[in-house]
Amino acid sequence: MFDWILDFLFPPACPICGRYIEQRDCWCRECVKKLVRPHRLPLDDEMNRLFDGGVWALGVYEAGLRDMLRRLKYEGRKGLLGGLHSFVGAGLAGVPSLSVARGVKAFGDDSPVAVPVPLHPDRLKERGFNQSELIFREPFAELRISMEPVLMRTRPTVPQFGLTAAERRENVQGVFKVATGADLSGRAVIIADDIMTTGATLLECARAVRGAGAAGIMGIVAASGRK
Numbered sequence: 634m635f636d637w638i639l640d641f642l643f644p645p646a647c648p649i650c651g652r653y654i655e656q657r658d659c660w661c662r663e664c665v666k667k668l669v670r671p672h673r674l675p676l677d678d679e680m681n682r683l684f685d686g687g688v689w690a691l692g693v694y695e696a697g698l699r700d701m702l703r704r705l706k707y708e709g710r711k712g713l714l715g716g717l718h719s720f721v722g723a724g725l726a727g728v729p730s731l732s733v734a735r736g737v738k739a740f741g742d743d744s745p746v747a748v749p750v751p752l753h754p755d756r757l758k759e760r761g762f763n764q765s766e767l768i769f770r771e772p773f774a775e776l777r778i779s780m781e782p783v784l785m786r787t788r789p790t791v792p793q794f795g796l797t798a799a800e801r802r803e804n805v806q807g808v809f810k811v812a813t814g815a816d817l818s819g820r821a822v823i824i825a826d827d828i829m830t831t832g833a834t835l836l837e838c839a840r841a842v843r844g845a846g847a848a849g850i851m852g853i854v855a856a857s858g859r860k
């Protein structure tokens with residue numbers, strides 16, 4: 634169908650507030666402005682040592698952003714990715730060590746590689762996609778940072794949701810490993826996830842990545858409940 638007919642019948646609307654927008658699959662300017670809030674998260678000592686590049690959240694896990702992430706993850710609404718990509722792109726521009734470098738050097742001495750937090754193969758099969766990979770691959774590519782899904786889960790875990798901080802740590806302890814043949818030695822690695830709550834998952838990923846010889850580690854999440 635011609636785009637103009639489609640636009641006439643179904644005017645493009647911001648998926649968050651419903652306001653009319655010029656380009657389909659994006660968010661309106663007001664929503665982007667309201668929801669893009671890149672901020673460096675406070676970390677405990679162990680996280681601080683591992684994440685020498687810090688952990689950054691691009692927005693706060695509430696209202697509109699929470700809905701978009703949930704609808705993608707649990708309803709498989711991939712049509713929301715366009716808006717999420719523009720959100721992530723705007724957020725990454727607000728992370729100093731990335732925006733200064735613009736894809737040449739982010740931190741460390743090498744061009745960085747982005748690694749999504751993996752799902753267990755059973756979960757991946759059930760969902761059909763890894764949301765963290767879908768959310769970040771394109772915006773990182775814009776910065777000429779390639780995404781390599783080299784982390785793997787060695788066993789299934791129960792969802793972190795509803796567990797205490799101590800239970801979360803135990804649930805994911807030692808669960809991640811770097812795929813055989815992947816070479817992270819001496820490289821700057823950006824671990825990317827959709828949401829950070831206590832940081833237990835990111836911590837375990839960072840341990841695996843450091844164990845594989847990464848020279849520097851940074852964490853980027855689309856949203857965190859921590860402001």
Ligand SMILES: [Zn+2]
Pocket residue numbers: 647648649650651652660661662663664665
């Ligand atoms: Zn809006």
